Amino acid sequence: MAYWVLRSEPDAYSWDDLVRDGATEWNGVRNYTARNFLKEMAVGDEALFYHSNTEKAAVGIMAVTRTWQPDGDDGKWASVAVKPVRPLAHPVTLAAIKAEPKFAELMMLKQSRLSVSKVEPDEWALLLKMAEG
């Protein structure tokens, strides 16, 4: 069981869109590091849905429902299927994440442009605590 952050601009595809759709194919990732993480994902892995740009906060929890399949025509890219699990009671803002010293090593902070990043179990637990506590 692994944990991830998946980032999207809410203007392009938001948590509400995902809830409305009931599930989605997380495609369009065109970065090799991010793609490699998509290929690592297993069914049952959980991921935070992070709204970049206008909102800058994690707003919900998703689950991976199918491992990767090719995305695009050239076979270089990958996508996975996800579904919403539940919204966060309190969205965790980027500002709150940056203010917490325990997130110093959080990949999402260290590689701020990466749209798919990994979360360690202890980091995941703390994120959920902040979201639901």
Added chain:
DNA sequence: GCCAACGTTGGC
């Protein structure tokens, strides 16, 4: 709107 970070491209 600007800037920093960083990935990609193209010339050598």
Added chain:
DNA sequence: GCCAACGTTGGC
């Protein structure tokens, strides 16, 4: 294969 130039992204 290296590196400068350029484009894109995300945060401020």
